[in-house]
Amino acid sequence: MAFGFIKKVFSFGKKEVVEERPAEDAPLPPIDWKALESLKEGQESASSALPDEPVPTPPEKPAPRPTPEEPAPPPTPERPAPAPTPEEPTPPAKPEEPTPQPTPAEPEPAPTPVPPPAPQPPAPQPVEPEPAPVEIPPPAEPVHEPQPSVPPEIPVQPPETPGTPPPEVPAQPTPVEIPVPSQPTELPPAESLPPIRQPSPLETEVLTEIAPELEAAPKPVAGKVVVTKKVEQKTEPVAAQPVAKLSWFQRLKSGLSRSSRELGDNISGVFTKGRLTEDIVDDLEEVLIRADLGMETAIRITDTLSSGRYGRQTTEADVRQVMAQEVEKVLGPVAMPLELDLSHKPHVILVVGVNGTGKTTTIGKLAAKLTAGGLSVMLAAGDTFRAAAIEQLKIWGERTNSPVIASKLGADAAGLAWDAYEKAKAAGSDVLIIDTAGRLQNRTELMAELEKIVRVLGKHDAEAPHTVLQTVDATTGQNALNQVEIFRNVAGVNGLVMTKLDGTARGGILVAIAAKHKLPVYFIGVGEQVDDLEPFSAGDFAKAIAGVA
The missing domain is CATH 1.20.120 (Four Helix Bundle (Hemerythrin (Met), subunit A))
Known part of the structure; x- marks a missing residue:
């Protein structure tokens, strides 16, 4: 009976020990047959203790456990004391366990002796659990049975052996207990203590198994990375959608829809x-x-x-x-393309017009077209009356990589035009575009200033400015006819740029201007984007304003 119990006790620790079975080939320690005989004599006492293990099925039966406490405090001679315990043998279910007794012949504690980890077991502990190694070999068979029985005993036993728990911990590293020569004293600890404390090591083992699972948790992180990559791939096609842009005729038709x-x-x-x-x-x-x-x-x-x-x-x-x-x-x-005579370097383009017709924006868009064609462009901020115009032109210069010539607010626009021409010629620029302040055609002093700018540029080059563009706001209506006439007489306008066609229902004014003044219309604008300024096409404009597909 004692062997069966001991086998059962050490079966718990054997879970991990079984992995070390190959160590069984090592020479086994000498068997103490006298101790075995003494164990046989105490079978009766062991049988009394054994019923406690089957009893674990009902967790309340651990109450009789205090009886093992009586033998525990006294030395091994108190083993006869368990004699009164025979009262508990009432459950004879355990007598069946003696069958594993033949296993004692297999006392192969060798696996346990191989690992010497005894960090937890104190020195006194090895004395009690040493006998266990001799009987450890049989645990391979009852490994599964002791596991269920142990958990119920865990809550009951901890109070009984506060000092004994360490012996159970060594039960797993039983090798530490084996070297201790006090094997005969194994009976008291083997009967009660080892089974009690084995659950705690089992829990520690479970924790060790769980730990690696927690380490595997980082793997989901890689999954998250993959998810983010997929998200990025989805956003890229979304960004590509804006690429699908309307054709110029569609934008023109939309602008003239009103x-x-x-x-x-x-x-x-x-x-x-x-x-x-x-x-x-x-x-x-x-x-x-x-x-x-x-x-x-x-x-x-x-x-x-x-x-x-x-x-x-x-x-x-x-x-x-x-x-x-x-x-x-x-x-x-009048639908003619803008031609630049690069035999005159720089080719000077003077942009004039009434306030708010989009002169500065038109200059920026035109500079973008010219630089995209490989021409070097220089800009001159001739609108010295409006600080915002200077800053706006500088922004366009940064976008188009074009140098900007500017002066302080309120400076002479004609003097700025003179300096800009000299710098553009020195830099070898292909084109010089000069901005001017907006002015009403009925302001004679302002129109005189514009005339002065033209005279100053003519001193550098008799043909300068080579191109004088007037921006015409389509929302102006019939008043645009008078504006074009006056600017043509003062500044020598020789080309038109129609702007803001997308914001008015009076786009037909361009037809009236063309019919009256016969001036070339180089560009029309139907939006604020850089590519919303396009060369003028008579057929497209006629179809768009007439509503013909």
Whole structure:
């Protein structure tokens, strides 16, 4: 019985020891047969203690455990004391365990002796658990059975042997206990103490097994990294969406949509009866004039329409088609590209216009186009009356990598133009673009200053400024006709840039200006982006304003 119990006790510690089975080949220590005989004599006493282990199934039975405490305090001679304990043998279930007794012949404590880790067990502890190694070999079979029985004993036993727990800890590192020669004293600790304290080592073992699992936890971190990479890949295509940009004609049509829509609504209101009559022609002419197309263009459209369809069924689509054809005929001669004569270096471009027409922004966009074409550009901040204009031009200079010539606020604009030309010529710049302050055409003193700038530049080069661009705000309406006339007479304007076509319903003014002044229209702008300034196309503009796809 004692062997079975001891085997059961050490089976707990054997969980890890079993891994060290290969150490069994080592020579076994000498067996103390006298101790074994004494153990057999105490089988009865052991049987009394053994029932406690089966009893663990009901956790309340540990109460009888105090009986083992009585033998524990006294020395080994008190082993007969357990005789009264036979009262507990009532559960004879344990007698079956004697069957493992033949195993004592296999006392292979060799595996346990191999590891000498005894950090936890104090010196007194090895004395009690030493006998265990002799009986350890059988645990391989009952390894699973003792595990369930031990947990119930854990709460009961800790109070019984506060000092004994260390012996259980060595039970796992039993090798430490084996070298101790006090094997005969094994009975008292083997009976009660070892089984009690083995649970604690089991818990420590479990913790050690759990620890590696916790170490594996960092692996999810790599997963997170992968997730972030996937997120980045998703954001990249989203950023690519803006690349899908409308074509220039689509943007132009969108910018002129207000002008086209209002004109179309007015035309559709005229054609109610279907047949083209003289009254309808007069009403249509009035609609075209209100759309700022100008008297000349309006008459051309109505004459062409009545010459081929008078008295016949006419629809709004017919009127739109005729209007697109006639507008294109008017704008065709003025739709010219800007040509730079680089035989004169630098080629001087003077930009003039009324306040708020977008001169500085137009200069920045034009500089971006020229630098993209490989030309070296220098900018001159000639608007010395507005600090914001100087700063704005400097920003455009940084964007286009173009040097900017500027002076203090309120300085003479003509003197700045002189200095800018000299610096541009010294630097070998291909193009010099000079900004000017906005001025109304009816301010004679301001127009005189503009005339002075032109004279000063002419002293450097008789043909300078080579190009004089006037920015015309499409929202101005018919007043733009007067502006172009005065600036042309004072500064010698030889080209136009129509701006803000996307913010007005009066885009037809460009047709009226072209019909009256016959000045080239180099660029039109329909937005604030750099690429929203494009060379003027008569056909695209005519289709967009007429609403023809």
